[in-house]
Amino acid sequence: MNHKIPFVDLNLQHQPIQNQLQQAIQAVLSQGDFILGKALSDFEAAFAAASGTKYGIGVASGTDAIALGLQACNIGAGDQVILPANTFVATLIGVLRAGAEPVLVDCDPQTALIDLEAAAKAITPQTKAIIPVHLYGQMVSPQKLLDLADTYKLLIFEDAAQAHLAEREGYRAGSVGIAAAFSFYPSKNLGAFGDGGMLLTRDSDVAQKMKRLRNYGASQKYFHVELGTNSRLDTLQAAVLLEKLPHLRQWNRDRLTIAQYYDAELAPLASAGIISMQNHSSNGHVYHLYVLKVEDSCLLERQQIQDKLTAVGIQTGIHYPIPCHLQPAFTDLGYKQGDFPQAEKLANQILSLPMYPGLNRNQIKEVVAAITSSLGSEPQKLLCI
Ligand SMILES: *Cc1c(COP(=O)(O)O)cnc(C)c1O
Numbered sequence: 001m002n003h004k005i006p007f008v009d010l011n012l013q014h015q016p017i018q019n020q021l022q023q024a025i026q027a028v029l030s031q032g033d034f035i036l037g038k039a040l041s042d043f044e045a046a047f048a049a050a051s052g053t054k055y056g057i058g059v060a061s062g063t064d065a066i067a068l069g070l071q072a073c074n075i076g077a078g079d080q081v082i083l084p085a086n087t088f089v090a091t092l093i094g095v096l097r098a099g100a101e102p103v104l105v106d107c108d109p110q111t112a113l114i115d116l117e118a119a120a121k122a123i124t125p126q127t128k129a130i131i132p133v134h135l136y137g138q139m140v141s142p143q144k145l146l147d148l149a150d151t152y153k154l155l156i157f158e159d160a161a162q163a164h165l166a167e168r169e170g171y172r173a174g175s176v177g178i179a180a181a182f183s184f185y186p187s188k189n190l191g192a193f194g195d196g197g198m199l200l201t202r203d204s205d206v207a208q209k210m211k212r213l214r215n216y217g218a219s220q221k222y223f224h225v226e227l228g229t230n231s232r233l234d235t236l237q238a239a240v241l242l243e244k245l246p247h248l249r250q251w252n253r254d255r256l257t258i259a260q261y262y263d264a265e266l267a268p269l270a271s272a273g274i275i276s277m278q279n280h281s282s283n284g285h286v287y288h289l290y291v292l293k294v295e296d297s298c299l300l301e302r303q304q305i306q307d308k309l310t311a312v313g314i315q316t317g318i319h320y321p322i323p324c325h326l327q328p329a330f331t332d333l334g335y336k337q338g339d340f341p342q343a344e345k346l347a348n349q350i351l352s353l354p355m356y357p358g359l360n361r362n363q364i365k366e367v368v369a370a371i372t373s374s375l376g377s378e379p380q381k382l383l384c385i
Pocket of ligand 1: 090159161162
């Protein structure tokens with residue numbers, strides 16, 4: 001289906017720098033260093049520096065950055081790892097692949113970020129690490145995380161797949177914990193022309209181990225010291241990402257501006273039960289997604305609003321419709337409906353609006369006007385509580 005206002009539009013991002021991107025790709029073709037080539041090490045250094053940390057190790061996906069990254073931090077069998085129930089399944093998959101025991105906790109309904117009080121209650125003597133997921137582009141409070149980690153002697157492993165260059169309380173995503181996983185899936189704030197991921201760390205032991213794990217466990221060519229795999233970020237993808245990186249700050253600023261327009265335009269609908277997710281990190285939120293809640297007090301259900309937007313050519317998304325603990329793949333973990341009431345409620349209420357650099361003010365007005373008219377009336381007349 002062709003949408004008048006799509007959920008994301010990557011062409012707007014790529015067209016202005018198309019020549020540079022093509023030159024970067026051509027350079028790799030000429031060089032022929034497709035695996036672990038120069039553009040990869042250049043991009044690893046550049047992205048680590050931009051994120052305020054030391055080492056970057058490029059891998060095949062964000063999922064591998066989590067799974068191998070946890071292993072590189074020596075988190076595995078016998079260890080419990082705390083993570084939010086309302087994340088993309090890849091966070092949970094990564095923990096399970098590392099051989100650790102996942103312990104899910106609920107979230108804060110105002111931000112959808114992990115509830116750190118619930119996390120504190122879930123800590124046992126086996127708890128080795130906590131994975132804050134910087135969901136939608138907003139960091140989990142670094143100060144509170146560091147306090148928690150300090151009190152209970154936990155490692156912090158950030159899932160920063162949605163938070164490239166996000167900031168909060170003077171910290172940048174990827175620089176808070178022992179290590180952080182990023183994804184360069186095409187629609188992320190910094191996206192490749194295919195799959196890609198990276199682990200960032202300031203710990204040289206973690207970096208060295210990660211380099212081995214992504215390269216068959218080899219410490220040098222044909223000398224294998226542990227069970228690794230083949231998971232490298234292609235030099236071609238790194239060349240594209242290296243070319244895009246200098247634009248990321250501006251793209252993130254554009255996202256913030258768009259979010260601020262949405263906030264202002266949507267404010268009158270609060271009384272009708274349309275509530276935007278809260279930003280607790282002022283200008284440091286990088287708005288990978290702009291998410292609102294259709295509260296139970298609203299005249300319409302989330303599905304009805306989404307259908308009406310689709311009907312007028314506005315594409316939306318739901319991130320995510322089923323919390324991890326209710327996914328059929330993970331019934332073995334023993335969770336059930338009702339275990340994480342906030343995450344379950346959010347899954348039914350959230351709606352992600354179009355969000356991408358280049359989305360203009362008129363389009364934003366059009367999206368909000370379509371929501372308003374889906375409610376069937378002027379917002380002031382919709383005091384439906
Ligand atoms: C995208 C994403 C991942 C996984 O990244 P891939 O590159 O798709 O494997 C992990 N965690 C979160 C929160 C994500 O949004």
